[in-house]
Amino acid sequence: MKPLKESRRVAERFKRIHILKAAVCIAAFFFLSGAIAQSYKSAVGSRASYGGLLTYKHQLNAQYFAEGIVAIRWGGVEFTALIEKSQKAFHNENTFWYIGGGMHLGFHGRDNTINPPEAKNTTTYINLGADLIGGIEYCFPDFPINVSIDYKPSFHFTGDRWFVGEGIGLSVRYVLK
Incomplete structure (x- = not known):
């Protein structure tokens, strides 16, 4: 054995x-590789993913963006901060690839183990870890909306489950300029 x-x-x-x-x-x-600047400074919206809820993205310079995500998962809340590099995709002025990484911190009513969601647990757990992200974003040229689809796996430093791979997300944001 x-x-x-x-x-x-x-x-x-x-x-x-x-x-x-x-x-x-x-x-x-x-x-x-080189990058082309996107056509907005800040955008806020919703992220549809496992536990996803809100997303805010802000341009740091011509190539880099900071993104914050708030998620409701495992009976608690999780905050994620990411830095992303953007690059024009498909020779289209409104479509961009992006890739990056960051950290997350969560407070949960049950551990991030492979327990069923209905498991009874009165302990509060702190979830700390690293995230990667890669995706594609489209910025509509005629109205202030952008849409992105990405994959954001998480690696936990705490808890029993070291890797969470169900991080596919769809974000729709209102461009604040």
């Missing part, structure tokens, strides 16, 4: 290393 546990542990470590290597390679590609 002991060799089986050891082989599972080695397999998990192998998966983690390859996921992180892939993320670093993708990030390097985007960060080393």
